[in-house]
Amino acid sequence: xxxxxxxxxxxxxxxxxxxxxxxxxxxxxxxxxxxxxxxxxxxxxxxxxxxxxxxxxxxxxxxxxxxxxxxxxxxxxxxxxxxxxxxxxxxxxxxxxxxxxxxxxxxxxxxxxxxxxxxxxxxxxxxxxxxxxxxxxxxxxxxxxxxxxxxxxxxxxxxxxxxxxxxxxxxxxxxxxxxxxxxxxxxxxxxxxxxxxxxxxxxxxxxxxxxxxxxxxxxxxxxxxxxxxxxxxxxxxxxxxxxxxxxxxxxxxxxxxxxxxxxxxxxxxxxxxxxxxxxxxxxxxxxxxxxxxxxxxxxxxxxxxxxxxxxxxxxxxxxxxxxxxxxxxxxxxxxxxxxxxxxxxxxxxxxxxxxxxxxxxxxxxxxxxxxxxxxxxxxxx
Numbered sequence: 001x002x003x004x005x006x007x008x009x010x011x012x013x014x015x016x017x018x019x020x021x022x023x024x025x026x027x028x029x030x031x032x033x034x035x036x037x038x039x040x041x042x043x044x045x046x047x048x049x050x051x052x053x054x055x056x057x058x059x060x061x062x063x064x065x066x067x068x069x070x071x072x073x074x075x076x077x078x079x080x081x082x083x084x085x086x087x088x089x090x091x092x093x094x095x096x097x098x099x100x101x102x103x104x105x106x107x108x109x110x111x112x113x114x115x116x117x118x119x120x121x122x123x124x125x126x127x128x129x130x131x132x133x134x135x136x137x138x139x140x141x142x143x144x145x146x147x148x149x150x151x152x153x154x155x156x157x158x159x160x161x162x163x164x165x166x167x168x169x170x171x172x173x174x175x176x177x178x179x180x181x182x183x184x185x186x187x188x189x190x191x192x193x194x195x196x197x198x199x200x201x202x203x204x205x206x207x208x209x210x211x212x213x214x215x216x217x218x219x220x221x222x223x224x225x226x227x228x229x230x231x232x233x234x235x236x237x238x239x240x241x242x243x244x245x246x247x248x249x250x251x252x253x254x255x256x257x258x259x260x261x262x263x264x265x266x267x268x269x270x271x272x273x274x275x276x277x278x279x280x281x282x283x284x285x286x287x288x289x290x291x292x293x294x295x296x297x298x299x300x301x302x303x304x305x306x307x308x309x310x311x312x313x314x315x316x317x318x319x320x321x322x323x324x325x326x327x328x329x330x331x332x333x334x335x336x337x338x339x340x341x342x343x344x345x346x347x348x349x350x351x352x353x354x355x356x357x358x359x360x361x362x363x364x365x366x367x368x369x370x371x372x373x374x375x376x377x378x379x380x381x
Contacts (some may be wrong), residue, residue: 050125066265074145085112131210143251147210158242160210161204163250202231208252227276276317301352349377
């Protein structure tokens with residue numbers, strides 16, 4: 001791997017504004033250049049944490065987000081704002097903030113691509129810790145102080161999240177579904193719970209995470225593909241053996257608006273999430289041709305079984321308690337009764353049930369039979 005280019009402060013004199021060399025390769029010279037703001041820029045003082053804040057047409061919410069950054073009780077910070085193909089005045093808002101606060105710097109890009117924006121910003125972050133934050137969201141003044149302290153106290157953690165609240169803005173429909181998702185996230189408050197949930201969905205809210213920069217850079221930063229860039233990164237961190245921790249306080253407000261990527265971009269849909277988790281299951285818990293059972297012959301179980309079988313995974317059977325399903329078959333795999341599942345036999349059981357409380361009931365049943373989570377069974381959705 002080639003030597004990394006020195007990370008000059010964004011906006012400092014002589015900062016490399018037209019090329020960024022990452023992991024030994026140059027970006028395509030046909031790509032639009034990165035432009036550092038000439039005035040303001042970042043303070044020369046070394047920060048303890050860098051706030052990585054990509055922006056795309058968020059003029060209505062960006063001022064409040066930047067105010068949250070400036071109000072942090074941990075003052076030794078920098079904010080790297082990546083104005084990502086903005087056309088609504090967001091870039092001008094970021095420039096004015098940089099002129100008012102030397103801790104803020106701005107990278108201006110012509111293209112609106114989140115993954116390359118995140119990597120461009122990550123390249124410019126100078127601190128050993130990087131806090132993700134979005135232009136839609138809000139954070140409590142003590143968020144960075146609490147997460148930096150948590151990482152200092154737990155060197156075994158590569159990243160730390162916190163509790164989140166959510167609010168619907170701009171006509172978005174918050175709804176019971178979002179409330180359940182946030183409640184699920186907030187219930188993942190131990191390293192063990194976060195790891196166990198990694199194949200269900202992204203177990204942390206991206207703008208609530210602070211991570212160790214060197215660990216994420218060593219994995220190649222964010223990757224582009226037909227999947228959610230944050231969930232992919234978390235799965236790579238877990239696969240590499242890194243730990244996640246949590247600060248239980250609710251320190252970030254996730255503001256849901258109609259144009260949020262998770263609502264409008266196909267990479268964040270259920271099928272893409274399954275495809276992503278299946279790739280990591282095949283390279284991890286199911287590596288070497290390990291056989292499996294899928295517990296649940298309903299909506300989630302059927303889809304997992306069909307797609308895993310199509311990918312070459314040996315799914316011996318689906319497990320269910322519904323007598324109407326038992327005895328049938330899905331993609332050639334029989335549906336068997338839960339009573340036919342005995343003690344651990346080397347196969348992995350994928351718990352793919354969606355009913356409220358069903359996962360907990362299946363977990364208790366398996367544990368009573370001697371199965372252990374991670375070793376013998378994992379939850380998916």
